[in-house]
Amino acid sequence: MTARHKAIETISNHRVAATQNYLEHAGEDIYGQYVFHEGVQRDYLPKPIFRRLRRVIDGLEPFAPEIADAVAHGIKEWAMAHGATHYTHWFVPMTGSTAEKHDSFLSPISDGATVAEFSGKNLMQGEPDASSFPSGGIRATFEARGYTAWDVTSPIFLQVEPNGVTLTIPTAYVSFTGEALDHKIPMLRSQEALGKQALRILRWFGNTAATRVFTNIGPEQEYFLVDRRLAEQRPDLLLTGRTLFGAQPPKGQELEDQYFGPIRERILAFMMDLDRELWRLGIPSKTRHNEVAPGQFEMAPVYEPTSVGSDHNMVVMQTMRRLAPQHGLAFLIHEKPFAGINGSGKHNNWSMSTDLGENLLDPGTDPHANAQFLAFLIAVIRAVDVHAGILRASIADAGQDHRLGANEAPPAIMSIFLGSQLEDVIAQIEQGAASGSKKGGHVALGVTSLPVLARDATDRNRTSPFAFTGNKFEFRAVGSSAPIYWPQTVLNTAVADSLSRLADDLETLKPGDFDGLTAILSGVVKQHSRVLFEGNGYSSEWHQEAARRGLPNNRTTVDALPALATDEAKAVFSKFGVLSERELDARVDIFWERYVKVQNIEANTALDIAKTMILPATAVYLGQLASAGYSRGVKSVADKVASLADDLVDAIHTLEHAQHAAHNAGSVQAEARQFVDVVIPAQNALRVVADELETLVSDELWPMPKYRELLFQY
Ligand code: ADP
Numbered sequence: 154m155t156a157r158h159k160a161i162e163t164i165s166n167h168r169v170a171a172t173q174n175y176l177e178h179a180g181e182d183i184y185g186q187y188v189f190h191e192g193v194q195r196d197y198l199p200k201p202i203f204r205r206l207r208r209v210i211d212g213l214e215p216f217a218p219e220i221a222d223a224v225a226h227g228i229k230e231w232a233m234a235h236g237a238t239h240y241t242h243w244f245v246p247m248t249g250s251t252a253e254k255h256d257s258f259l260s261p262i263s264d265g266a267t268v269a270e271f272s273g274k275n276l277m278q279g280e281p282d283a284s285s286f287p288s289g290g291i292r293a294t295f296e297a298r299g300y301t302a303w304d305v306t307s308p309i310f311l312q313v314e315p316n317g318v319t320l321t322i323p324t325a326y327v328s329f330t331g332e333a334l335d336h337k338i339p340m341l342r343s344q345e346a347l348g349k350q351a352l353r354i355l356r357w358f359g360n361t362a363a364t365r366v367f368t369n370i371g372p373e374q375e376y377f378l379v380d381r382r383l384a385e386q387r388p389d390l391l392l393t394g395r396t397l398f399g400a401q402p403p404k405g406q407e408l409e410d411q412y413f414g415p416i417r418e419r420i421l422a423f424m425m426d427l428d429r430e431l432w433r434l435g436i437p438s439k440t441r442h443n444e445v446a447p448g449q450f451e452m453a454p455v456y457e458p459t460s461v462g463s464d465h466n467m468v469v470m471q472t473m474r475r476l477a478p479q480h481g482l483a484f485l486i487h488e489k490p491f492a493g494i495n496g497s498g499k500h501n502n503w504s505m506s507t508d509l510g511e512n513l514l515d516p517g518t519d520p521h522a523n524a525q526f527l528a529f530l531i532a533v534i535r536a537v538d539v540h541a542g543i544l545r546a547s548i549a550d551a552g553q554d555h556r557l558g559a560n561e562a563p564p565a566i567m568s569i570f571l572g573s574q575l576e577d578v579i580a581q582i583e584q585g586a587a588s589g590s591k592k593g594g595h596v597a598l599g600v601t602s603l604p605v606l607a608r609d610a611t612d613r614n615r616t617s618p619f620a621f622t623g624n625k626f627e628f629r630a631v632g633s634s635a636p637i638y639w640p641q642t643v644l645n646t647a648v649a650d651s652l653s654r655l656a657d658d659l660e661t662l663k664p665g666d667f668d669g670l671t672a673i674l675s676g677v678v679k680q681h682s683r684v685l686f687e688g689n690g691y692s693s694e695w696h697q698e699a700a701r702r703g704l705p706n707n708r709t710t711v712d713a714l715p716a717l718a719t720d721e722a723k724a725v726f727s728k729f730g731v732l733s734e735r736e737l738d739a740r741v742d743i744f745w746e747r748y749v750k751v752q753n754i755e756a757n758t759a760l761d762i763a764k765t766m767i768l769p770a771t772a773v774y775l776g777q778l779a780s781a782g783y784s785r786g787v788k789s790v791a792d793k794v795a796s797l798a799d800d801l802v803d804a805i806h807t808l809e810h811a812q813h814a815a816h817n818a819g820s821v822q823a824e825a826r827q828f829v830d831v832v833i834p835a836q837n838a839l840r841v842v843a844d845e846l847e848t849l850v851s852d853e854l855w856p857m858p859k860y861r862e863l864l865f866q867y
């Protein structure tokens with residue numbers, strides 16, 4: 154029996170193990186169990202310390218070092234009561250994965266015993282010897298060490314595993330010269346920038362009560378699960394997260410029987426464990442369902458402030474990765490694990506709200522609220538048009554190149570879908586000022602006659618990268634594996650810029666001058682309505698139409714990244730204090746490097762599989778055919794297989810040469826371009842030959858689990 158067949162036999166005998174006492178874990182009673190939330194803060198901290206910490210968390214005062222020791226003591230007591238022996242500063246370096254180094258509380262004392270220690274300093278600041286994280290040159294030049302600083306806005310939590318518990322402190326990672334070495338700091342800065350500009354607009358509308366504006370994030374997370382015993386027989390899945398080979402199975406997603414279908418027992422068991430674990434971590438997991446492709450699923454939490462929700466999404470992905478093996482499953486977060494069926498995205502639902510709970514993207518119910526809503530909406534429209542290049546770049550990644558623009562995911566063209574009712578309103582605003590008069594049939598634009606907008610929850614467009622859905626935008630083009638921080642940073646910065654221009658204009662008007670407001674909004678719409686598109690984003694007509702409109706269409710990462718190196722990009726990030734020129738350069742360098750490294754790993758893996766697995770299996774099969782005798786049919790198959798074997802060897806050599814040539818391209822950008830133009834096509838050509846062999850070589854001999862097994866065998 155081959156390893157494949159053994160795996161399948163085990164899978165057939167897999168029985169879901171019931172979770173003990175699941176009725177006791179139904180939600181409320183476990184929610185936030187692993188979080189140092191307000192309730193436990195009250196229990197574990199002296200009252201005055203508790204009150205001051207709450208003010209810090211609410212952004213009302215800076216963290217005062219003199220309360221640090223008392224806070225740390227309370228946290229330690231709480232963590233140890235839950236069995237914690239270690240603590241860690243948890244952060245998101247520019248690798249895009251989370252990082253953690255654990256330290257025990259243990260501290261030896263003179264008589265050979267130990268005590269548990271955790272000081273204010275331990276809580277507030279860590280200094281990981283983190284010389285191996287990419288810094289894009291920031292740390293090399295300044296010889297600055299990096300340190301981690303507690304991010305009070307994100308809740309402290311426990312990582313509880315079968316053999317122990319670790320106290321986990323979300324931190325920001327920064328160089329001693331104050332430069333951001335992580336993805337989180339720029340995101341926090343971008344929130345602040347957006348908030349400041351949004352408040353200017355609110356003040357013009359007469360809102361004097363709000364003191365802060367921040368963004369919310371509700372990330373819908375798509376992912377695949379396949380049987381682990383099968384996945385582990387695929388070096389490509391193991392090393393690259395996607396299949397580099399694999400013939401199309403006789404059945405794919407064409408019957409559309411997976412989407413929202415009944416959830417298999419084994420998958421549901423995973424999802425149930427996942428939900429319980431997320432609830433314990435204070436992550437409001439809400440929705441679970443089967444997605445379009447076989448083996449594909451989705452979870453969505455209730456939205457949260459972006460500073461919390463983006464950390465939570467990292468924990469969600471990590472928890473999925475950790476729990477899957479407990480169910481004999483492998484977790485695939487890649488944007489395109491399988492050719493020929495849908496890939497995975499992360500739909501970032503995004504809105505802006507005030508500290509008093511007003512959602513600035515909610516149409517509201519009276520004309521005044523509508524006017525304010527339209528001002529924010531139109532500012533977002535301008536942001537997406539003006540900053541389409543950096544927004545596209547913010548979601549660029551090797552994995553995304555397989556997904557964006559394919560017939561399953563939004564195109565690489567940034568456009569906005571509003572829904573018919575709003576689109577109509579916007580069109581009339583555009584015309585209104587054009588004619589300078591308020592003709593019949595057009596909406597009169599004075600505040601007294603702005604239409605009351607009903608929330609239109611039914612209008613949906615799955616093909617748009619950026620869709621308005623009632624009271625929020627859904628940034629649908631984000632990749633499934635992407636940390637939320639970077640796309641949100643870019644979006645917030647783009648919107649901050651747009652709001653600041655609008656505020657500049659409004660501040661020249663008297664408050665309450667709604668005709669003036671209308672003229673300004675009308676002008677903005679006229680200039681930027683080209684970014685609005687209601688039709689089918691998957692269609693080739695849209696690609697032509699977008700080109701006519703002059704909208705950028707950067708198909709690959711290599712086409713997209715240069716937008717981050719322009720003077721405009723540098724200006725906007727530095728104007729709003731989100732990223733200095735050096736910090737931006739550092740990130741762009743890292744993105745290029747990462748792209749080339751990923752492509753090299755994929756090419757290496759493809760070559761390895763082709764040479765050591767597929768070619769040998771083909772040769773054995775040829776031998777079998779040769780000894781099978783003189784049948785005309787068998788001979789013709791043997792000829793075909795022999796000729797494909799030759800093609801395979803040729804394709805291997807072509808890929809090797811292409812990869813080698815790319816290494817000598819000079820710069821990382823030139824190497825990346827060669828990958829797009831030459832290496833990836835060579836790798837695809839190799840795949841075509843290998844996949845055809847898969848359809849001919851004896852199933853017994855085929856060295857890797859096939860698509861039909863990965864996608865349908867649970
Ligand atoms: P839809 O079907 O319109 O996509 P859902 O109710 O399924 O809406 O919500 C999808 C995600 O959007 C969820 O994570 C939800 O919490 C989030 N969401 C809802 N309202 C907002 C909002 N105002 N801001 C940000 N996210 C939101």
Ligand code: MG
Pocket residue numbers: 373500627
């Ligand atoms: Mg949605």
